[in-house]
């Protein structure tokens with residue numbers, strides 16, 4: 001791919017017996033937002049550290065803006081802004097002072113630094129809090145200051161590790177919109193990692209699903225859904241109260257319904273087409289009340305779960321460790 005800004009070929013990292021990243025192949029184009037998605041310990045941070053030249057791969061190669069992170073770490077650093085999952089600032093200094101400090105470290109002339117910082121503080125929504133001590137900032141404000149810090153050197157590539165971690169839903173949403181503009185308005189290339197599929201999928205052009213060091217699938221979310229759920233029947237769960245036997249028979253005879261199973265108080269209806277409206281009509285006509293109806297499958301939730309199951313089913317729906325448990329977080 002000629003215009004790939006981030007590239008990995010067979011990238012592998014082993015720590016003793018543990019393979020943290022296994023044979024990763026990846027190409028991210030200019031102006032693209034790519035989400036590396038997977039549960040804790042999947043190997044996302046290790047991948048990022050290899051791309052930044054902060055840890056050496058055991059095998060394989062990487063390129064960032066044409067540079068080899070292992071051999072040319074300084075060149076990679078010059079064109080890449082990195083926001084780690086735990087960004088550090090001097091708490092006794094104000095937001096503006098922290099940015100001035102970074103600008104000085106990067107050798108930016110004072111006048112240029114001041115005007116750039118003014119614009120960035122405005123952009124990340126910190127203009128009013130700029131002269132407050134960072135120690136008084138919320139997690140969301142620190143993240144926004146982190147983004148301003150990353151953008152100071154106008155990087156071509158922006159890499160963010162778990163950028164929405166610890167943010168409330170509104171803060172996360174605002175921060176994601178800000179990240180999206182880096183690609184859409186400025187053609188920067190963005191790689192972010194997250195275990196919160198629901199949060200980040202909305203701004204990613206493509207995602208890679210990462211489990212135990214391996215990228216199991218990669219592409220736009222809709223394509224992944226088609227690939228894994230493409231020809232499957234729809235599954236609808238219903239709860240009826242009252243639930244006369246005649247209603248279950250009526251549901252069975254709705255055109256397109258392939259099977260009806262009873263699972264406690266739930267009816268699981270499998271169908272070859274979207275039969276939801278017909279199910280409600282049939283049940284109601286037979287004297288039932290529909291108190292719950294939900295379509296299972298063909299949702300992102302299902303796509304994610306299937307990839308984990310395909311990998312050995314480590315995570316179930318109700319497992320607190322499951323990425324799905326964080327849904328809506």
Ligand SMILES: Nc1ncnc2c1ncn2[C@@H]1O[C@H](COP(=O)(O)OP(=O)(O)OP(=O)(O)O)[C@@H](O)[C@H]1O
Nearest residue numbers: 015018020038039040041042043044045046047195
């Ligand atoms: N320096 C190290 N030495 C030994 N093992 C390590 C080291 N760094 C990471 N690992 C292991 O490599 C695996 C991948 O870790 P990594 O931090 O890349 O995962 P992650 O997907 O970023 O997860 P998290 O969201 O928890 O940071 C984990 O099993 C981790 O324990």
